[in-house]
Amino acid sequence: MPSMPVDLPENLALCAAGAGFLLLWGLFRLLAVPAHLRHLPVVPIIPLIRSYVSREPDDVRIRRLILPFANQQSEGMVVVWAMGTWMIHIIDPKLCAQVVGSTTAFKKSVPGEGSMFWRFVGASNIVMANGEQWKKQSQILRQAFNAPIPIDLFTSLARNAFEVMEAAGTGTRVVRWCDLAQRFALDAVGTSIVGFNYDAIRTDSPFVKDYNSFMHNVASPLYLAFPLLERIFPRPNVVSQMENLISGFERDLEAKRANPGDGDIMTFMVKHPDISAKELRDNMATLFIAGHDTTSGAIASLVYFLAVNQHMQHRVREEVLSTLGPTADPSLSTLSPQSLPYLNACIREVLRINPPASYITPRISSEGVTLGKYYVPAGTLLICNIFAVHHSDAVWGDPDIFRPERFLDDENKAGARAKVPLIPFSSGPRQCPAQNFAMYEMRALAAMLLREYDWVLPESSIHADGVKNAFSPFALTLPYDLDVEFHKRTPVA
Numbered sequence: 001m002p003s004m005p006v007d008l009p010e011n012l013a014l015c016a017a018g019a020g021f022l023l024l025w026g027l028f029r030l031l032a033v034p035a036h037l038r039h040l041p042v043v044p045i046i047p048l049i050r051s052y053v054s055r056e057p058d059d060v061r062i063r064r065l066i067l068p069f070a071n072q073q074s075e076g077m078v079v080v081w082a083m084g085t086w087m088i089h090i091i092d093p094k095l096c097a098q099v100v101g102s103t104t105a106f107k108k109s110v111p112g113e114g115s116m117f118w119r120f121v122g123a124s125n126i127v128m129a130n131g132e133q134w135k136k137q138s139q140i141l142r143q144a145f146n147a148p149i150p151i152d153l154f155t156s157l158a159r160n161a162f163e164v165m166e167a168a169g170t171g172t173r174v175v176r177w178c179d180l181a182q183r184f185a186l187d188a189v190g191t192s193i194v195g196f197n198y199d200a201i202r203t204d205s206p207f208v209k210d211y212n213s214f215m216h217n218v219a220s221p222l223y224l225a226f227p228l229l230e231r232i233f234p235r236p237n238v239v240s241q242m243e244n245l246i247s248g249f250e251r252d253l254e255a256k257r258a259n260p261g262d263g264d265i266m267t268f269m270v271k272h273p274d275i276s277a278k279e280l281r282d283n284m285a286t287l288f289i290a291g292h293d294t295t296s297g298a299i300a301s302l303v304y305f306l307a308v309n310q311h312m313q314h315r316v317r318e319e320v321l322s323t324l325g326p327t328a329d330p331s332l333s334t335l336s337p338q339s340l341p342y343l344n345a346c347i348r349e350v351l352r353i354n355p356p357a358s359y360i361t362p363r364i365s366s367e368g369v370t371l372g373k374y375y376v377p378a379g380t381l382l383i384c385n386i387f388a389v390h391h392s393d394a395v396w397g398d399p400d401i402f403r404p405e406r407f408l409d410d411e412n413k414a415g416a417r418a419k420v421p422l423i424p425f426s427s428g429p430r431q432c433p434a435q436n437f438a439m440y441e442m443r444a445l446a447a448m449l450l451r452e453y454d455w456v457l458p459e460s461s462i463h464a465d466g467v468k469n470a471f472s473p474f475a476l477t478l479p480y481d482l483d484v485e486f487h488k489r490t491p492v493a
C-alpha cells in the first residue's frame with residue numbers, strides 16, 4: 001500500500017500549539033490560587049514573584065508585602081505564593097500556637113525529592129519526620145540535650161576566634177564578622193552535635209567552603225520554583241558538590257560507628273538500636289544546618305545591634321564585668337540568664353527583631369479545621385511567620401525599635417517571664433530542643449567578646465541604615481558582608 005503523504009509544517013504547528021497549551025496550563029496551575037484557599041485573603045502574586053526573582057530577603061518581603069497587606073485586611077492569616085507553592089502564613093500568635101501545638105492535626109509537610117536541597121537533607125530526619133519516627137528521634141535528642149552545656153568548649157572557641165582577630169593586626173581590626181560568627185557556630189555544632197571538629201575558625205576548611213558554595217547554588221529561585229529544571233537542565237557541578245558533602249557525612253558516620261566517642265549528640269543516635277542508616281545520614285546533614293546557620297545569624301545580628309547602640313554595649317559590658325570579673329572563665333552559673341539579665345534581654349531582643357528562622361517549616365492540615373474565623377480544609381499548607389509575629393504593631397507597639405528593656409523586670413511588671421509571643425525557637429512539642437544550648441552559646445561568646453573588645457561599624461558599612469540580610473529560600477536570616485571594627489580593650493585589674 002502506498003504511504004500517506006506527511007504534511008510536515010502542519011504537524012509542526014500542531015505540536016507547537018500543543019506545547020504552548022501545556023506550558024500555559026502548567027503556568028496557570030502554578031500561579032492560580034487553588035480553589036480551597038480562595039475564600040482567604042490572598043497577597044497579590046506579581047509583587048511576590050518580583051520579590052523572589054530579585055532575591056529579596058524574607059525580612060524585606062514580609063515588611064513590604066505581607067505585613068502591610070495583612071494589616072490592611074485586619075487579618076491574622078493570609079495566603080502567600082512561595083516559589084511554586086501556595087500556603088497560609090499565620091501572623092496571629094494565638095493561631096500559631098494552635099498550629100504548632102498539635103503534631104497530629106498539623107503534620108510536617110514532606111517535600112518531594114525534586115529539589116536539590118531536599119535531596120541533601122532527606123526526609124528521615126527529626127526536623128521533617130512525623131508520627132512514630134519523629135517521636136523516637138525527638139526522645140533521643142531531648143535526652144542528649146540534657147547533657148551539661150559545654151561552656152568550656154564555647155570559651156575555648158571564643159579564644160580561637162580572638163586569635164584570628166589578633167592576626168588581623170594591632171589597633172583597629174576590621175573583621176568580616178558574619179564569616180567569623182559562622183565559623184564559630186560551625187565549630188560549636190561540629191564538636192558538640194555532629195562529633196567532628198572542623199576547626200573552621202582557624203583553618204580554611206574545604207568542607208565549609210563546599211558547604212557554603214552548595215547552599216548558594218541550591219538557593220536559585222528558578223530551580224526552587226521549578227524543581228523539574230534539575231532534570232531538564234541538570235547542574236552536574238552542584239550535584240557533585242552535594243555528593244561530596246554527603247560522602248563527607250557518611251565518612252564521619254563510618255568513623256563514629258567504629259569509635260562512637262562520647263558526649264556529642266550524634267553519638268547518642270549512633271548507639272541507639274532503632275535508628276536506621278538513612279536516619280543517621282539525614283540527621284547528620286540536618287543537625288549540621290539547623291545547628292549552625294541559625295546561631296551564626298543570631299551572633300552576627302547581636303554584634304551588629306550592639307555596634308549601632310553604643311550605650312547598650314556599654315551597659316551590657318558593665319554587667320558582664322561585674323558578674324564575671326575581668327579574667328575569670330565563664331561558668332554555667334555566671335552565664336545564667338539570672339546572672340546576666342541585660343545580656344539575656346539583648347539576645348532576646350535580637351531574636352525578636354531579626355529572628356534567625358523567619359518561618360517555621362511548613363505544616364499540612366490532616367483534616368478540615370477552623371482557624372480563627374476561617375475554615376481550612378485538609379491538605380492545606382501552613383506556616384507560622386515568626387518574623388511577622390515579632391513585628392506586629394498591636395503586640396509590640398514599637399516593633400522596629402531595638403529595645404532590650406522590653407524584656408526587663410524594671411520596665412515590664414512580668415519582665416523576662418512576660419507572656420509575649422516571642423517565638424524564635426517556635427513553641428509546642430516541636431519547639432527547638434537546642435534552645436538552652438544556643439542561648440548559652442550566645443551568652444558565652446558575647447560575654448567573652450565584650451570583655452576583650454569595643455566595637456563599632458566602619459563608616460562605610462553597608463549596614464549603616466539598618467541590618468541587611470542575605471536572600472535565603474530556607475527561611476534563614478543571615479546578615480551578609482557584615483564588617484565590624486574591633487578595638488582591643490585594656491583589661492581593668
Ligand code: HEM
Nearest residue numbers: 127290291294295356357360361424425426430432434438
Ligand atoms: C539561635 C539558634 C536557633 C534558633 C533560632 C532555632 C530555631 C528553631 C525553630 C524555629 C525550630 C522549629 C522548626 C519547625 O518546627 O519547623 C527549631 C527546631 C529544631 N532545632 Fe533549632 N534553632 C536554633 C539552634 C539550634 C541548634 C544549635 C540546634 C542543634 C542541632 C537545633 C536543632 C533543632 C532541631 C533538631 C529542631 C527540630 C525539633 C523537632 O522538630 O522536634 N537548633 N529550631
